[in-house]
Amino acid sequence: PDGPLMGIPLEMGLPSVPIVYAASGSLVVRPEAVQDGPASRGAVVVGDPEYHDWTSDGGATSGFVEPDRASAILPVLHRGDSDDQLDRLPGTRAEAISIADHFGDAATLLLGAEATKSRLERALSEGVPRVVHLASHGLLGTEQSPLRARIALARQTSVAGSSYEALTLEDLLSGWGELFDGVELVVLSACDTASGFRRGGTVMALPLGLLAGGAGSVLSTLWPVADDATALLMSRFYGNWLGRFDESRIVDGRVYAAGTPMPKIHALREAQHWLRTDAGVQEAHGNAPYG
DSSP, X not given: OOGGGTTOOGGGTOTTSOOOOOSBHHHHTOOOOOOSSOOXXXXXXXXXXXXXXXXXXXXXXXXXXXXGGHHHXXXXXXXXXXXXXXXXXXXXXXXXXXXXXXXXXXXXXXXXXXXXXXXXXXXXXXXXXXXXXXXXXXXXXXXXXXXXXXXXXXXXXXXXXXXXXXXXXXXXXXXXXXXXXTOXXXXXXXXXXXXXXXXXXXXXXXXXXXXXXXXXXEEOOSSOOBHHHHHHHHHHHHHHHHTOOSSOEEETTEEEOTTOOOXXXXXXXXXHHHHHHOHHHHHHHXXXXXX
């Protein structure tokens, strides 16, 4: 989409039409990515990075919100926040563990204090996974610094400064993106990860750096998303995509028998429809913001 259509979830006006977005027109006509070696069938999964609130004397305090207290502190935890304060997201830990379980011993799971930029880099350098899943806070760049679009990770050292490290669009365009070359799917399970400022026909958001680096596809968000609802959506999406469901499911008039893997676009559309319409889910979690 371009001009005033940029950033609008077109699915809301065209619910019966599967839609895939491109971060840049040049990526639509790029050559097929060539992979040097065979990809593993595993996954690198990051969730619940450990952030710190820094006190005036340089001491650190944990920013963790206990799951059973979350509703008393914040009505809804969202996966985007201000630069000054990032709350731990309980749903991302459960989400990451659930997704890693789909891949068994072939999964590398980075949680809490281990969900650092250096650990992620090491995991990606050890072999090309099928999936990279990052569940955390997403933060936008600025009009002046659009390359600061980022997803938050844990700090690797206890020194005064920012409460978190981040993987930025600038990182991805400066070499980090090559680590995703050959990855079939990158999931940015956070707020606003497909949103950004426009430069010509290009949206300056994280998917641009990932796709330019060679990732096959990116699942990202155009708006703020709730922590618990996102965990539900991701669990349903992976179950659909990997064929981990016990009863037949219908997507756009096509019937998928139990245990039949769906194409990614159908896996996502079924999960979105389920999240919007399932009475039990709506009663427990309210209207989740997914188109």
